[in-house]
Amino acid sequence: MILVIGKSGQLACALAALNNAEQAITCFGREQVDVFDTHDIARVFAECKPDAVINASAYTAVDQAESDYDDALAMNAHAVENIAKECAKQNIHFVHVSTDYVFAGDKGSPYLPEDQIAPLNAYGRTKAAGEQIINVRYLHNSCIIRTSWVYSASGKNFVKTMLMLMASKPALTVIDEQIGSPTSAASLAKACLLAAQNKITGTHHCTDEGVASWYDFAVNIQQQALALGMLSKSVPIEPVSAAAFVTPAKRPFYSVMSKASLKSALPTLCLPHWQDALREVLQQIQKG
Numbered sequence: 001m002i003l004v005i006g007k008s009g010q011l012a013c014a015l016a017a018l019n020n021a022e023q024a025i026t027c028f029g030r031e032q033v034d035v036f037d038t039h040d041i042a043r044v045f046a047e048c049k050p051d052a053v054i055n056a057s058a059y060t061a062v063d064q065a066e067s068d069y070d071d072a073l074a075m076n077a078h079a080v081e082n083i084a085k086e087c088a089k090q091n092i093h094f095v096h097v098s099t100d101y102v103f104a105g106d107k108g109s110p111y112l113p114e115d116q117i118a119p120l121n122a123y124g125r126t127k128a129a130g131e132q133i134i135n136v137r138y139l140h141n142s143c144i145i146r147t148s149w150v151y152s153a154s155g156k157n158f159v160k161t162m163l164m165l166m167a168s169k170p171a172l173t174v175i176d177e178q179i180g181s182p183t184s185a186a187s188l189a190k191a192c193l194l195a196a197q198n199k200i201t202g203t204h205h206c207t208d209e210g211v212a213s214w215y216d217f218a219v220n221i222q223q224q225a226l227a228l229g230m231l232s233k234s235v236p237i238e239p240v241s242a243a244a245f246v247t248p249a250k251r252p253f254y255s256v257m258s259k260a261s262l263k264s265a266l267p268t269l270c271l272p273h274w275q276d277a278l279r280e281v282l283q284q285i286q287k288g
């Protein structure tokens with residue numbers, strides 16, 4: 001059995017959808033396990049006896065983290081340490097998920113897992129702290145999967161924000177100078193499950209194929225949503241600089257990540273192009 005910490009989030013829901021007769025996947029939310037209480041984690045692990053644990057819980061509100069650093073750090077580092085420590089004690093394989101926002105975004109070519117991290121914002125710093133804890137003490141039975149720009153039919157994400165704005169605003173402005181790789185939660189879930197089943201260790205990168213700016217992503221969301229009849233009219237989308245769309249948290253200009261190490265560790269993993277994955281998610285949103 002694979003135990004997922006987290007129940008209502010994008011990754012947790014996508015992992016729950018992979019539960020079947022061949023692979024039992026159980027998702028535990030905050031009602032079932034208190035990630036801040038090591039005794040509670042120990043009790044849950046001893047009761048469930050999982051073959052592996054996937055941590056799908058995190059503090060993910062990037063802008064809010066700027067003024068809520070302690071809560072973000074508690075979830076993205078202290079809780080991670082609690083889970084990792086108990087996994088090590090009970091000899092359970094641990095899959096943890098991190099972010100492209102640990103990188104500064106000034107490399108200009110795809111980041112490798114071993115490249116230096118230098119987060120620009122509070123969320124990225126808390127995720128880097130979580131990585132560091134695993135790297136220093138728990139890497140023998142753990143892996144870190146960094147991903148980026150995750151979206152799904154459930155939860156809060158850029159795709160759903162754009163659909164809402166496209167249906168309600170006369171025009172949009174979207175940053176075109178931050179480049180990354182959109183990733184569907186379904187793709188990430190498949191990679192995490194394979195990583196758990198194969199007990200891979202080390203740090204790896206998992207995103208859907210292809211590269212986009214947030215502006216490219218928004219334009220494609222609108223094109224595909226119009227083609228599917230999810231939007232009745234097209235609104236103008238203006239590409240703007242980051243300086244013209246000010247947010248509390250800084251984001252990296254370029255956070256494309258190399259997936260080579262993950263592909264070599266998990267040769268059966270198939271990652272779709274982000275535009276194909278987007279179509280599937282839009283169809284799911286349409287079905288409701």
Ligand SMILES: NC(=O)C1=CN([C@@H]2O[C@H](COP(=O)(O)OP(=O)(O)OC[C@H]3O[C@@H](n4cnc5c(N)ncnc54)[C@H](OP(=O)(O)O)[C@@H]3O)[C@@H](O)[C@H]2O)C=CC1
Binds near residue numbers: 007009012060146
């Ligand atoms: N979303 C993205 O674009 C990206 C995400 N990632 C990483 O991927 C992983 C999964 O992200 P995603 O699924 O999108 O995240 P979501 O924000 O969709 O879900 C996060 C989950 O964490 C749970 N959680 C938050 N705080 C607590 C807490 N104090 N106690 C217990 N549970 C808590 C939430 O529970 P509840 O709903 O009850 O609050 C929720 O189930 C995370 O590690 C994230 O950092 C990496 C790159 C991009």
Ligand SMILES: Cc1cn([C@H]2C[C@H](O)[C@@H](COP(=O)(O)OP(=O)(O)O[C@H]3O[C@@H](C)C(=O)[C@@H](O)[C@H]3O)O2)c(=O)[nH]c1=O
Binds near residue numbers: 060062063100149
């Ligand atoms: C809503 C909106 C956003 N933007 C910009 C702001 C920002 O630079 C970018 C994305 O904004 P969002 O706030 O939706 O996404 P953001 O919270 O930055 O998404 C991040 O989440 C965390 C959890 C991660 O780990 C990252 O990989 C990444 O997915 O789009 C516009 O330019 N125009 C808009 O109308």
